[in-house]
Amino acid sequence: MASSVWCCLRCCRDGGTGHIPLKEMPAVQLDTQHMGTDVVIVKNGRRICGTGGCLASAPLHQNKSYFEFKIQSTGKCSQCSKCFAWIISLYLHNSVRLSGIWGIGVATQKVNLNQIPLGRDVHSLVMRNDGALYHNNEEKNRLPANSLPQEGDVVGITYDHVELNVYLNGKNMHCPASGIRGTVYPVVYVDDSAILDCQFSEFYHTPPPGFEKILFEQQIF
Numbered sequence: 001m002a003s004s005v006w007c008c009l010r011c012c013r014d015g016g017t018g019h020i021p022l023k024e025m026p027a028v029q030l031d032t033q034h035m036g037t038d039v040v041i042v043k044n045g046r047r048i049c050g051t052g053g054c055l056a057s058a059p060l061h062q063n064k065s066y067f068e069f070k071i072q073s074t075g076k077c078s079q080c081s082k083c084f085a086w087i088i089s090l091y092l093h094n095s096v097r098l099s100g101i102w103g104i105g106v107a108t109q110k111v112n113l114n115q116i117p118l119g120r121d122v123h124s125l126v127m128r129n130d131g132a133l134y135h136n137n138e139e140k141n142r143l144p145a146n147s148l149p150q151e152g153d154v155v156g157i158t159y160d161h162v163e164l165n166v167y168l169n170g171k172n173m174h175c176p177a178s179g180i181r182g183t184v185y186p187v188v189y190v191d192d193s194a195i196l197d198c199q200f201s202e203f204y205h206t207p208p209p210g211f212e213k214i215l216f217e218q219q220i221f
């Protein structure tokens with residue numbers, strides 16, 4: 001009898017479907033709790049500038065993940081007041097360079113987000129702005145010289161817990177890299193006035209077959 005009453009109450013609570021609605025998952029974004037001390041995150045956790053690295057707010061639990069970064073600027077950003085103020089400060093101290101240093105990939109939470117470029121140790125696997133993919137201070141692969149990402153380009157990353165692959169404006173660069181172990185997160189770093197925007201959903205380009213946006217663990221199971 002008690003079990004019958006509980007069943008009725010549960011069905012009434014969720015509209016008679018017999019299933020308890022799952023709590024809506026938060027959006028994946030850049031995680032201000034896991035970033036370098038001189039990093040600036042703006043635009044609701046989507047834009048990074050300053051100096052240092054930052055992890056995303058969700059690990060890559062699923063088998064095949066895809067995410068993107070758009071290279072908004074390899075120089076100063078006049079549209080972002082926080083970034084602009086930071087660059088003016090550097091200029092006044094005669095230390096500003098507008099070459100733009102950045103990198104994207106995956107990393108564990110043990111990575112040192114103040115020490116860039118990443119890829120120096122076992123805790124990160126990244127593609128640097130010169131097209132080289134680094135892990136444990138070893139060059140694992142490199143983009144073709146005529147395919148280096150430029151300002152305005154979109155770099156897509158796929159990761160299947162074995163290989164990381166790079167896509168430039170939707171095109172597979174065929175330069176896989178591997179070696180990192182453990183639970184990893186998307187990671188990005190910037191320096192010398194580079195500014196990147198993350199895209200963890202509503203992508204610019206369709207993910208490769210079998211790959212999809214990052215899911216929280218509760219969504220997978």
